[in-house]
C-alpha cells in the first residue's frame with residue numbers, strides 16, 4: 001500500500017463517457033481515506049480503487065517535489081479541495097502545499113487560500129481558478145463589501 005500518498009484517478013462516469021478527477025488519501029499506515037468520489041467509477045475503499053481504476057496518478061506527500069507536481073498539474077479548485085481536506089485530517093501535509101498569491105505574489109499554504117476567479121468548463125461546471133492569500137482577501141473585502149461569493153456548481157448528468 002502507498003503511504004502518505006494522494007491518489008488521483010478518473011471517477012464519475014454518469015452516462016458512460018463523462019468522467020471527472022476523484023481523490024483519495026493513503027495515511028501513514030496505508031489506510032484508505034476517500035476525499036472525493038463520484039459516479040459509478042468513484043471508489044469508497046482500497047479494493048474498489050484497485051479493481052476499478054488502474055489509471056492513477058500517485059503523489060507521495062513526503063516528497064516535496066511530488067507535492068509541487070500535484071499543484072502544478074492539477075486544476076486550482078482541486079488543489080484547494082485537497083488542501084482543505086488535508087488540513088482537517090492530516091494537517092502537517094496541508095502545510096506542504098504552497099501556492100503563490102495572484103494578488104501580491106507571496107507564497108503561502110494553500111489551505112488558507114481563496115480563489116481569485118472562476119470560469120465555465122464546457123457548460124458542465126463552473127470552476128474556481130487562482131489563489132489569493134488571507135491578507136489580500138481582507139484587503140479585497142474592504143473594497144467589495146456586500147458581494148455574494150459564488151458557489152461551485154457541478155451539475156451531474158443522469
Ligand SMILES: [Zn+2]
Pocket residue numbers: 101102103104105106132133134135136137
Ligand atoms: Zn496576497
